[in-house]
Structure formats: C-alpha cells, structure tokens
Amino acid sequence: MIEPIKFFTGKFNLKIPEIESLLGAALSKGGEYADLYFEYTVLNSLSLEEQIVKSANRSVRQGVGVRVISGEKTGYAYCDEIDAAAIRKAAITAAHIANSQSGGGPINVSSSHPAHDLYPVAQLINDEPLPRKIELLNRVDRASRAYDRRIREVQTSLADEYKIVLIATSDGLLIGDVQPLARMRVMCIADDDGNLQSGVSGGGGRIGMDFFSDQLVEHYATEAARQAIVQLEAQDAPAGAMEVVLGPGWPGVLLHEAIGHGLEADFNRKGTSAFSGLIGQKVASELCTVVDEGTMPNRRGSLNIDDEGNPTSQTVLIEKGVLRGYLQDKLSSRLTGAKLTGNGRRESYRHMPMPRMTNTFMLNGESTPDEIIRSVKRGLYAVQFGGGQVDITNGKFVFSASEAYLIEDGQVTAPVKGATLIGNGPVALTKVTAVANDLALDEGVGTCGKDGQSVPVGVGLPTIKISEMTVGGTK
Amino acid sequence: MITKDSLSDIVKAAIKRGATDAEAVGIETTEFHVEVRLGEVEKLQEASSRGIGLRVLYQGRQASCSTSDVSPQAIDELIANAVEMAKLTSVDEAAVLPAREELASEIVELGLYDPAVAELAPERKIEMAREAEDAARNFDARITNSEGAACSTTVGKTTLVTSAGFAGEYQGANCALMVAPIAKESDQMQVAGWGDRQRHLAALDSPEEIGREAARRALRKLGARKVATQEVPIVFEADVAEELLSDFFEAVDGNSIFRRASFLVGQLGEVIASPALNIIDDGQMRGAVGSRPFDGEGLATRRTVVVENGVLKSYLLNTYTARKLGLRSTANAARGLTGAPAVGFSNFFIAPGVYSPDAMIASVKNGFYVTEMIGFGFNTVTGDYSRGAAGWWIEDGRLAFPVEEVTIAGNFRDLLRGIEMIGNDLRFRGRIAAPTIKVDRMMVSGE
Numbered sequence: 021m022i023e024p025i026k027f028f029t030g031k032f033n034l035k036i037p038e039i040e041s042l043l044g045a046a047l048s049k050g051g052e053y054a055d056l057y058f059e060y061t062v063l064n065s066l067s068l069e070e071q072i073v074k075s076a077n078r079s080v081r082q083g084v085g086v087r088v089i090s091g092e093k094t095g096y097a098y099c100d101e102i103d104a105a106a107i108r109k110a111a112i113t114a115a116h117i118a119n120s121q122s123g124g125g126p127i128n129v130s131s132s133h134p135a136h137d138l139y140p141v142a143q144l145i146n147d148e149p150l151p152r153k154i155e156l157l158n159r160v161d162r163a164s165r166a167y168d169r170r171i172r173e174v175q176t177s178l179a180d181e182y183k184i185v186l187i188a189t190s191d192g193l194l195i196g197d198v199q200p201l202a203r204m205r206v207m208c209i210a211d212d213d214g215n216l217q218s219g220v221s222g223g224g225g226r227i228g229m230d231f232f233s234d235q236l237v238e239h240y241a242t243e244a245a246r247q248a249i250v251q252l253e254a255q256d257a258p259a260g261a262m263e264v265v266l267g268p269g270w271p272g273v274l275l276h277e278a279i280g281h282g283l284e285a286d287f288n289r290k291g292t293s294a295f296s297g298l299i300g301q302k303v304a305s306e307l308c309t310v311v312d313e314g315t316m317p318n319r320r321g322s323l324n325i326d327d328e329g330n331p332t333s334q335t336v337l338i339e340k341g342v343l344r345g346y347l348q349d350k351l352s353s354r355l356t357g358a359k360l361t362g363n364g365r366r367e368s369y370r371h372m373p374m375p376r377m378t379n380t381f382m383l384n385g386e387s388t389p390d391e392i393i394r395s396v397k398r399g400l401y402a403v404q405f406g407g408g409q410v411d412i413t414n415g416k417f418v419f420s421a422s423e424a425y426l427i428e429d430g431q432v433t434a435p436v437k438g439a440t441l442i443g444n445g446p447v448a449l450t451k452v453t454a455v456a457n458d459l460a461l462d463e464g465v466g467t468c469g470k471d472g473q474s475v476p477v478g479v480g481l482p483t484i485k486i487s488e489m490t491v492g493g494t495k
Numbered sequence: 496m497i498t499k500d501s502l503s504d505i506v507k508a509a510i511k512r513g514a515t516d517a518e519a520v521g522i523e524t525t526e527f528h529v530e531v532r533l534g535e536v537e538k539l540q541e542a543s544s545r546g547i548g549l550r551v552l553y554q555g556r557q558a559s560c561s562t563s564d565v566s567p568q569a570i571d572e573l574i575a576n577a578v579e580m581a582k583l584t585s586v587d588e589a590a591v592l593p594a595r596e597e598l599a600s601e602i603v604e605l606g607l608y609d610p611a612v613a614e615l616a617p618e619r620k621i622e623m624a625r626e627a628e629d630a631a632r633n634f635d636a637r638i639t640n641s642e643g644a645a646c647s648t649t650v651g652k653t654t655l656v657t658s659a660g661f662a663g664e665y666q667g668a669n670c671a672l673m674v675a676p677i678a679k680e681s682d683q684m685q686v687a688g689w690g691d692r693q694r695h696l697a698a699l700d701s702p703e704e705i706g707r708e709a710a711r712r713a714l715r716k717l718g719a720r721k722v723a724t725q726e727v728p729i730v731f732e733a734d735v736a737e738e739l740l741s742d743f744f745e746a747v748d749g750n751s752i753f754r755r756a757s758f759l760v761g762q763l764g765e766v767i768a769s770p771a772l773n774i775i776d777d778g779q780m781r782g783a784v785g786s787r788p789f790d791g792e793g794l795a796t797r798r799t800v801v802v803e804n805g806v807l808k809s810y811l812l813n814t815y816t817a818r819k820l821g822l823r824s825t826a827n828a829a830r831g832l833t834g835a836p837a838v839g840f841s842n843f844f845i846a847p848g849v850y851s852p853d854a855m856i857a858s859v860k861n862g863f864y865v866t867e868m869i870g871f872g873f874n875t876v877t878g879d880y881s882r883g884a885a886g887w888w889i890e891d892g893r894l895a896f897p898v899e900e901v902t903i904a905g906n907f908r909d910l911l912r913g914i915e916m917i918g919n920d921l922r923f924r925g926r927i928a929a930p931t932i933k934v935d936r937m938m939v940s941g942e
Binding site for chain 2: 063065069072073074075076077078079080081082083092093094095096097098099100101110113114116117150151154172173175209211216217218251257259260261290291292294370372406407408409410411412413414416417418419420422437438439440441442443444490491492493494495
C-alpha cells in the first residue's frame with residue numbers, strides 16, 4: 021500500500037520541517053490559517069466503440085495548492101512542480117491576501133492517519149493489465165448487442181484513477197489518503213427502422229477490479245440496452261402539475277438539487293440560499309429524513325478525510341421534515357462557529373475547497389412501492405434520470421427523467437419520452453405523501469458541478485410519492 | 496518553458512520508440528481570479544501551470560498520455576507509456592494524423608493577445624470587480640445582497656508539433672468580468688448573473704454597464720409566478736437563444752453524426768430549419784475569443800457555414816469524424832492534453848436578422864419571453880427538448896408579469912422549423928452568440 025507521507029516526502033525529497041517552513045511562509049503576511057494540499061493523481065480511460073478499442077488514455081496530474089485564510093478572505097495559489105522553491109513562491113503569493121507585515125510564530129505539524137478506512141483496495145485498477153480491462157469492455161459490448169437485434173451501436177468506457185493526497189495545516193495537522201475511483205459507462209443506441217433511441221447505464225465507486233464482476237457488468241450492458249428499447253415505444257410525456265412517483269436509487273438526484281445544494285454552508289452564511297435562516301423550520305413532510313453521509317464503504321461520494329484533512333461524517337440535513345443542519349467546510353465553520361462536518365471538497369490542487377455533498381439520501385419509510393403505485397389515479401412514475409440543476413437563491417430546481425411511465429388507475433402503463441421536472445426546493449419535499457421501504461443508492465456514476473469544480477458524489481432514495489410536481493412534457 | 500523544439504524532441508523520441516506517428520501538444524497558462532463580495536475581496540487566486548500531451552499511432556492503433564510533471568523522467572515515462580499502450584488498442588482505419596498538405600502553412604496573426612489584458616494590474620482587476628458590484632448594488636434599493644463579482648484573466652500559449660511536419664504556436668489572452676447581485680422584495684429573493692468575456696480589454700463592457708445590467712436582470716425576476724399549462728409562441732432572449740445554439744452544436748458534432756446519435760443524421764443538404772436561419776462557425780474572426788490560427792491537429796481554421804437559409808450545409812468535423820463520414824475536416828479539432836481530439840466550435844453564432852427584440856415581443860398576442868433556462872433536458876438522438884424556464888409573460892405585445900417554475904418542451908426539429916423572427920441584437924460575450932429568436936410554439940408546462 022502507498023503511504024502518502026512517505027510518498028511525497030520520498031518521491032519529491034520534501035522533509036517535514038520544510039513543509040512546516042512553507043506553512044510559515046504562507047502566514048508570513050499575517051494570515052490566520054494556511055494549508056497545503058499535495059496531490060498526485062493518475063487517471064486512465066479506455067473506450068470501446070464499434071467493437072474496437074479506439075483509444076487508451078493516461079494522464080498524470082500533480083501539484084500543490086496553497087491556501088491562506090484571513091477573516092472572510094481566502095488567498096490561493098498553486099504550482100505543478102512539487103518542490104520547495106515552487107511551493108514557497110505559491111505560498112508567498114497566497115500570503116498576500118493578508119496585509120500585515122508580521123507573520124506568526126513557527127508551525128509544527130504532527131502526522132496522523134484518517135479515522136476511517138472506507139476503501140481498502142488490494143490492487144489498484146491502474147495496476148491491472150490493459151488486456152484485462154479490454155476483455156471486460158468486450159464482455160459488455162457482447163451482452164448489450166445480445167439483448168436485442170435492434171441495438172445498433174454500443175459505446176463502453178472504463179475510467180479509473182487513484183489520487184494520493186497529503187494535507188498539512190497551520191493547525192498542526194499532517195494527514196494523507198489514497199483515493200481510488202473507477203466508473204464504467206455503457207451507452208446503447210437502438211434503431212428500429214429509423215426510430216433512434218438511446219439508453220445509458222453504468223456504475224462504480226472507490227473500488228478495485230473485483231467490483232466489476234461478470235454479473236454486474238452484464239447488468240450494466242442489458243440495462244443500457246433495455247432503456248434504449250423501452251424508449252422505442254415511448255409516447256409524448258404529459259405536461260402540467262400532477263402526482264409523481266420516483267423510483268429508488270438515482271432519482272435521489274431530487275434531493276441533491278432540491279435541498280442539498282441549498283444546504284451548503286457557504287450560501288447560508290452569505291444569506292444567498294432559499295434555505296438561509298430556516299434551521300429548525302419545517303421544510304419537508306414528517307415522512308422525510310435526509311442525510312449526507314461521507315462514510316459509506318466504497319461509495320463514489322465517500323472519503324476517509326475531506327479535502328481539508330477533516331474526517332467525513334454523517335450529517336442529518338432534515339429530520340422528520342425539520343431542517344437540522346448545513347454542510348460545512350473549514351471557512352464557514354470558522355466564521356459561524358458551526359461544527360465541522362467533513363464536507364470541504366475540491367476538484368484538484370488547482371481549486372479552492374468549498375462545502376460539497378458526499379452521498380445524499382433519504383431514509384426508508386414504511387410504505388411499500390406497490391402500495392404507492394396503487395394509490396395513484398393519474399400520474400408519472402419516473403425511474404431513471406439524467407442531470408439536474410438548481411437556482412440556489414430562489415430555490416427552483418429541475419431534474420430530467422430519461423425513463424418514465426404513466427400511472428393510470430394504480431397501474432404502471434405506457435413509457436413516455438424524457439421530460440424535465442421542476443419544483444421549488446423549500447416546498448417540494450413538503451408534498452411528499454408516501455415513502456417506501458426500498459432505499460437504494462445509485463450505482464456510482466454521479467458527478468456534481470459547482471463554481472466550475474466537479475467532484476464525485478452519490479445519491480439515494482426509496483420509492484416516494486410527491487402529491488404535485490410540474491412535469492415538462494408536450495401533451 | 497514548452498517550445499516547438501522541446502515538443503519536437505518528444506515527437507522524435509516517440510517515433511524512435513516505435514510509434515508510426517506522434518503529435519505533442521503543450522499548454523501553458525497563467526490565470527488570475529479575484530472575487531469581491533459586498534465590497535471586500537473574498538477570494539484571490541493566482542497561478543501558472545503547464546502540461547504536455549502526447550498522442551501516438553502505432554500501426555493504426557492509437558493511445559494518448561499527458562502530464563503536468565514536465566521533468567525529463569516524467570517525459571520519458573509519458574513517451575514509453577503512450578507507445579506501449581498504443582500497441583494494445585485496436586486498429587482503427589480512421590485514426591490518422593492529417594496529411595502534410597492539409598496542415599496550416601502559415602500561422603495567421605488574429606489579434607488573440609492583448610498586452611493590456613496580459614499586463615492588467617491585480618489592483619485594477621480588484622477595482623473592476625468592485626466597481627461592477629457597486630454599480631449593481633447602487634442601482635436599486637431592492638438589491639440587498641450579492642453573490643459577488645469576479646474579474647479574471649487568462650494568458651496562455653498553445654504549442655503543437657506533429658510527425659506529419661507541423662510545428663506551430665500561438666499566444667492568447669482573455670479577460671472576464673461578471674457579477675451576480677441579489678434582489679429582494681417581501682419574501683422573494685432572486686439572483687441574476689451578467690458579465691462579459693473578451694480578448695481585448697477595450698472591447699469589454701464597462702464595470703458600470705455590467706453591474707447595472709445584472710441588477711436589472713435580478714430585479715425583473717421579482718414577483719415571478721407560475722402560469723397555466725398551454726402551448727404558445729416563445730421569444731428567446733439573446734443569451735438564452737445562445738443556449739439553444741449550444742445544444743444544436745451537439746447535434747452537428749461529427750462524433751454524434753458518425754455514431755448515429757443525432758437527430759440530424761443523414762440531413763446534409765436538407766431543409767432542417769426556417770429559411771431565416773443561418774448558422775456559422777468562424778475560427779478566423781479577428782480578436783474573437785474562439786479564434787485560433789490552427790485547430791487541435793494543425794489545420795488552418797476557417798469559416799464554415801453550418802446552416803444556410805434553413806438548409807444544413809455542413810457538420811463540424813475533425814480528421815477522425817471526417818474520415819468516418821467520408822468528408823473533409825472543417826478544422827474543428829479540439830485538443831485537450833489527454834485523449835484523442837474532440838470536435839469543438841470556434842466562434843459559433845446565429846447570423847443576426849432584421850428585427851428589434853421589442854418588435855419581436857410586440858408581435859406576440861399571448862406568449863412567453865424566456866430569459867433563463869435551467870437543466871439538461873435535451874436528447875441529441877431524438878431532438879426531444881424539455882427544460883426549466885423563467886422570464887416574462889407576453890400579453891397583447893407587452894411584457895405583462897414575470898414567470899418562473901415552468902418548463903418549455905418540444906422537439907428541436909420543430910423548434911428549428913418554427914423560427915419566425917430573428918433579432919438584430921447579436922453580440923459576442925465569449926465564443927458562442929445568438930440574437931433574440933422567436934419560434935411559433937412550444938408547450939409551457941406550469942400549473
């Protein structure tokens with residue numbers, strides 16, 4: 021196993037006293053807090069299309085980000101070279117966010133290890149021989165094509181990375197982590213006499229190659245094919261406000277958009293979120309308890325430590341309908357006195373950390389999925405989604421269904437075309453009138469964007485019923 | 496420093512290691528970004544970075560590698576990995592580097608680098624952000640808060656060397672200024688962002704103009720409500736029409752075409768839109784954000800008419816997608832550090848029409864003026880379109896009241912054919928632009 025402190029001090033010949041001195045340089049203009057984020061990431065990707073491996077790619081990303089906090093201000097600089105001179109230059113650049121002439125005293129860091137060990141991986145996918153990965157993609161391709169003769173094209177890709185990080189802070193923390201991440205994606209195009217439709221599936225997590233069992237990858241293959249075939253028969257989606265039932269798993273993107281972003285502490289500290297000042301207020305029906313949990317083993321959104329070196333945790337966002345907490349990073353926590361939640365995340369050493377979600381999901385209720393479907397006279401049953409987006413300030417959010425069906429008199433009937441659903445964050449969950457007992461997390465494909473930074477996340481949901489939501493169809 | 500010589504050494508070393516062909520790209524960037532909120536500097540970021548990417552072909556097989564570590568040892572590894580990986584991928588007849596005669600023979604000067612941007616003092620950038628935010632906050636008492644204002648500059652150099660005989664480099668710079676004020680009235684809070692991005696400092700809207708326009712946009716959202724579900728004419732404000740164009744790009748991207756993943760497959764030469772519609776991609780516009788002398792494979796960029804009087808005249812292609820389709824590259828190869836070249840637009844725009852936006856609104860008896868869209872509800876394969884929208888309701892040719900929390904939906908084919916009027920208000924604020932567009936009807940879903 022790679023030991024991050026040894027990796028960076030050894031490979032780049034940086035001793036701990038040097039790191040302490042660099043933190044001192046970062047605070048040389050009077051900043052109150054500084055941290056260094058060392059990163060070495062290897063990313064691989066491989067894609068199979070038209071039944072051939074068209075390209076194999078590999079990239080190495082390494083560098084150091086230096087952050088200095090002074091009150092509400094943050095100075096940030098980075099360098100691609102991991103050597104003391106380059107880091108010192110970045111530290112002095114970042115230091116200028118503070119403007120006092122005097123620096124602080126000497127800084128001492130002591131090394132520690134993450135409290136969690138959420139993704140022990142015997143062998144990184146990076147170290148697997150390429151032919152083995154190619155065979156896996158071929159297996160998927162064959163399974164998709166075997167599903168139905170109308171599957172015309174299959175694109176399969178496998179992306180894997182490992183990220184070694186080391187975080188040193190002026191609080192005295194020196195902590196590292198090795199973060200594996202992999203994702204398989206399958207896209208199928210069905211062609212029935214010129215009627216073209218697509219289906220997408222995939223999954224992954226912080227895992228090794230053994231995760232992608234034959235059974236699992238064949239499930240991805242047939243799932244993408246099945247979605248494309250179902251769409252061949254899809255009717256126009258309905259338009260207007262109606263009852264909506266969301267299936268388990270990935271439809272949890274509802275939570276991510278409707279409430280998750282609105283509960284990130286930076287927006288609330290600044291009073292720019294539709295949820296600002298609502299702690300203790302009812303923002304959902306009593307059936308809803310929503311958590312953000314960065315500590316789930318092997319999950320795509322999980323981390324042993326966040327990108328500021330703090331342990332991830334479980335944060336209750338909504339408890340039986342009442343808003344309980346925000347997702348914190350170091351800066352917001354310093355400024356508001358709130359307890360850290362381990363949600364300070366960043367895309368890479370070239371980016372400042374900010375409060376982000378990890379795995380966000382709703383806990384089980386007591387209904388069954390069947391009961392919920394049977395209780396709907398006319399509505400939409402949405403089981404697969406593409407992406408979503410939210411306007412934090414007015415709370416309006418959308419998420420787009422890619423596989424949905426009509427519910428008529430308590431029965432799931434015809435498939436309908438994709439449609440965007442729109443709602444208002446602080447109100448949407450007050451209309452949840454049933455929550456089933458079939459909580460599922462998504463399969464591990466989610467990526468969240470905020471301020472130009474992408475990070476891997478997870479979402480989850482049991483089957484739920486929303487009494488009214490606007491469905492953006494055409495009929 | 497990445498130079499043509501240093502990349503040429505990498506290409507030679509890759510050939511020596513057995514590669515049939517090789518292409519090395521170097522990207523160096525210096526970025527500065529400052530955010531001011533409520534008058535105070537909140538974030539300041541400054542850094543220089545660089546990276547090298549190498550694509551190799553080995554007897555018809557392709558692989559690529561990149562690194563931000565440019566030490567000799569890391570470069571050796573890069574070359575070794577790329578060549579070894581290429582031996583394990585499949586033979587792909589379309590994967591070739593462009594032939595020598597296709598390559599740009601000279602590097603045209605396009606005015607991409609303005610020293611006034613490159614040398615703009617950090618203090619002035621902070622001041623510009625502060626002025627933009629002040630202008631927004633002082634515009635109206637209902638502007639009570641702000642997400643802040645940001646000023647950023649990027650100065651960079653791109654270098655490309657290929658074993659087919661191309662070696663070129665160009666420098667570019669650009670400056671962006673944006674602000675997002677928040678308006679509040681009774682219980683409602685609304686934010687709107689507005690800004691500009693230009694290569695030349697003199698072309699950038701003033702901080703005051705940007706701030707006032709942002710405030711106007713936040714204020715006009717106050718009091719918004721839903722409307723009943725109905726099918727009506729839609730007027731897309733220019734910057735929203737730009738989003739439609741961005742979606743349209745996916746449907747003419749050569750990758751979508753050869754994969755049959757676009758509703759425009761097989762439509763070359765066919766009428767796909769109203770005769771009023773003309774869409775152009777131009778990589779050679781002087782001083783424009785999307786201009787560059789050569790594309791990601793070393794071809795001289797050009798002007799490509801994509802839609803002419805409603806007829807689809809061309810897809811946008813790189814060498815790979817052109818070969819797959821039996822066509823010629825339109826010099827739209829977009830080369831990042833890693834991966835095979837993608838297809839990207841240069842300066843992509845809808846040619847302006849003759850109507851003023853006011854006249855377009857005045858032509859609608861009952862309809863929707865869309866000023867904002869959110870979400871990703873576009874299916875490139877089928878053309879099905881469904882997105883969240885906000886804006887103003889039009890009654891008897893006048894803006895009547897603000898609208899939010901509705902969706903608009905239809906099929907992109909119908910949307911293109913249903914274009915009735917095109918505005919005269921084209922202005923580039925980046926590398927994609929459209930004027931105001933009116934379409935005959937779409938479904939608005941609300942209450």
